[in-house]
Amino acid sequence: METEVSLELQRLSQQLQQSWKIVRTPRMKAILKIQDIACDAMRSYLRSEGFIELLPPIIGPVTDPGIRGAKQVTFDYYGREYKVMSSAILYKQAAMSGLGKIFFMSPNVRLEPIDSAFTGRHLVEFVQLDLEIAEATYFDAMSVAERLLCEAVNTVRDTCQSELEYLNRNLPRLTPPFKKLTYDETLEYLRVNGVKMRYGIEIPWDAEQLLSKLVGEPFFIIDYPRGARGFYDREDEKRPGILRDFDLIYPEGYGECASGAEREHRYEKVLARMKETGEDPRKYSWYLEMLREGIPPSAGFGIGIERLTRYLCGLEYVWEARLCPKLAGIHSP
């Protein structure tokens, strides 16, 4: 097994050593054209809804801790440890507190475990469209997420017919609203389909992929239990233990599209949640100071651009959606 993995890694590695050459293939040109059109469509939609686009944060003293077993890039910043953003969620809240409706194209790096190189859905560097809306509920955020995805899909369908044909991709038109399954309903749905999983954890990749194949259209999983997510997902006051959060799942087995939530923004609550999830509050000093002074409630989400491209183009591997992609354990350009 060890040998199989290392042989597979070698094969991928050889292929990616020449990733600078892949960009010359008609296939890659079609993929990148579709990606560009999709990003442009999403920007136009968000602009029409009153969002402002900011330059993204790149590094900081602290970044999102909720990255499922991946490691962050840390480095010496004039005598202190800083990190490359693994997700800029804390900065989104700062920006939202002044500007109301914001987004940025966030460059993220996550040093994933080596076996992630073969999942077809993990990249070490990727970009997410990260947005936040002041005074919004998670239902408001889901409404933006589904319209955003519809904009991307339908615009690509309308303007990239020859590229989709070249990729042999039959991309169905989408219309909102999308179905919503609670976490509890999702577990029951899985159980009926022969998959048992423990209550209280994030839904594992393989189960998520199965759901993504079975449901037949994009859908939301909402209301995760408290233990499963970061300290910034807000707990429902009327349903203790249930978070007001969501994932948006692609159909056809393409898995997670977007992940979002209503934010817990009250200082005391965040502090308690940090302790619960084993985070050291001292690391988050600026963030906690900001919360103590007070910011508006908000909701938001992030949507990975390479995974979106994978879905739009019907790609087997997410790394096909990026110039010189970085995969865990592979020393490519």
Next chain:
Amino acid sequence: METEVSLELQRLSQQLQQSWKIVRTPRMKAILKIQDIACDAMRSYLRSEGFIELLPPIIGPVTDPGIRGAKQVTFDYYGREYKVMSSAILYKQAAMSGLGKIFFMSPNVRLEPIDSAFTGRHLVEFVQLDLEIAEATYFDAMSVAERLLCEAVNTVRDTCQSELEYLNRNLPRLTPPFKKLTYDETLEYLRVNGVKMRYGIEIPWDAEQLLSKLVGEPFFIIDYPRGARGFYDREDEKRPGILRDFDLIYPEGYGECASGAEREHRYEKVLARMKETGEDPRKYSWYLEMLREGIPPSAGFGIGIERLTRYLCGLEYVWEARLCPKLAGIHSP
């Protein structure tokens, strides 16, 4: 002097500890609105000229060495040293070789020396619009650069009148073409104005700033001598020792706007130039392999978005143009 610097650093540091709060001021809202409008105008212009926008590279085994005394962020990448992009110039050439006319919004990190915190024009993290054009001369690239700047300036003038008024900014309308001074002419111009500098080096900040004040409109400095720039700036075959490159300079003392060149893309020549500039070719293995297999000639440039914003808004400090800005030696959010 030491004490003065450290007092000044302390003062700036205190101010930036609460940089998350600055985004709530009407001033900052006006600045970020103008930045967003300018980026949108530049994107529209480039799209209309047939450019495709890509997701930017974030990390890699090697990044641009030409960063004037700043240090790169390095980290352990599965057992090898990787870097956060200080400039993605090598990747631009890869992308151009497949797609012809490309650009991306490139997230860059440069650990500048501590005294750069006070120049008003340096940031540790920033974004540049980085573009590359296959089969183009540096005159073609300059033509795109000046039209790009005109688009940004004139669109902001037309659509952000109230923001410009709030900032008390009188932003003059621009029309191409801009004046071009050779490096030699620039040194002569400086000499006439009482500034002597040694032939063969980059033009120092203070001299550049003086020029930026004196010339009265945006202008290009072209044809730097070979010792002054990176290995990728192409030497003029008919004028040995002279590079086919340029800087675009803002008026009113705002200094450098864009920096670009025709690329040296021939394997043997690049190798010789690397040796000349003290670069270790082994570090550039993928890049050199790409050049050996052959890529088209090209020209391109990068334009810093925060510096553009500084000029558009008439700001004293470039850090005012960014959410939670990072300045050398200051541990702000």
